[in-house]
Amino acid sequence: MTTPYGNHQLSIYAGGLKGRRPDLPLRYVDLEARARQMLSDEAYWYVAGGAGESSMTANRDAFDRYRLVPRMLTDISVRDLGRTVLGKRQPTPLMIAPLGVQEIIHERAELAVAEAAAAVDVPMILSTVSSFALEEVRSALGATSGWYQLYWPNDDALATSLVQRAEAAGYEAIVITLDTKMLAWRERDLEGAYLPFLQGQGLANYFSDPVFRAGLEQPPEADMRAAVKHWSNVFAAPARTWEDLARLRAATDLPLVLKGVLHPEDALAARAAGMDGVIVSNHGGRQVDGSIAAIDALAGVVDAVGDQIDVLFDSGIRRGADVLKAIALGADAVLVGRPYAWGLACDGAAGVEEVLRRLLADTDLSMALSGVARLDDMSRRSLQQPLPAGM
């Protein structure tokens, strides 16, 4: 995307505020507060909550310890926010993070998100635990790229079926999320006894899968409880280790990307297993409370494997400066998570679209005012070394 909203100050503001949705407050905290009004308490906390608060807070605090060091008097009149990810040029550094059970946020769930992603040409990573089947969501994306996120089930035939459906539907990569072999101790959800998938929410990909259905005595439409029970038996596989990746590698020709990598040695293991990329992420602080802030893990992973496989980043991206910091540290692209969930809650597809447009306008302005014309030219030279905690 070259100079996405032009150079005129008013055209840049207008690009980021297309339609200026009055139901969509500009500041992140206000946006989240508005979304909270739109959602049930349980749904709000399901999205907002973490496993405790420590890593979620650390994700944000750590961003503040990295500081951009702007350069002056460079030509920033023609700018390029594009990035090359898995060998393909994309117009912006943003991707839509996989968020499960979106029907608790908005009835049109992933279909609305896909329409917004298509409007701004931001590739979307669809969760396995989605409220619409992967084929339908792929259609709603139109010409925009989609990747499919796999929760690697405890049944190789089901894993192969999901991956091959994604490939047949036109998804361009498979993201295997490693950090969710079980759900963490999430007090907010436990307090409300809230596990939406146990009501069958977010299970469209399973319920439409021939291998999943073959494991049932009656179809989910006739016996939902039995279908949910079967799902909880196959959802994840605690015994899996690095050796098991070979079977997934053999199941598809699509690139494979591992999500939830924080340790440089795991990044090296991913490369050794023939993976095409990793996503540095602590799942938005929802899994190991007390884990390292994701941005603090990024440089170590980039230094270990960044010259050989792609390194993406999520967990804490809220504004343009965050995008720039992650790219400067070596990320090839960043995933946007909770911010678009709030846009979806407030105003469906239009809300998601505007959240993305604002983030792009802010990224463009922050890059330009840092003296950088092409995102590809961001480097660690644009960053001050992290300040010690508490500064």
Ligand SMILES: Cc1cc2nc3c(=O)[nH]c(=O)nc-3n(C[C@H](O)[C@H](O)[C@H](O)COP(=O)(O)O)c2cc1C
């Ligand atoms: C409500 C919610 C649902 C999520 N569902 C999934 C999922 O199905 N698959 C997955 O890989 N990650 C999932 N994640 C993690 C996100 O992909 C991403 O790592 C996280 O949201 C990043 O943190 P941030 O949103 O605070 O920036 C989910 C996160 C949230 C908030």
Ligand SMILES: CC(C)CC(=O)C(=O)O
């Ligand atoms: C269905 C869940 C495992 C979705 C998820 O990853 C999350 O809630 O963090």
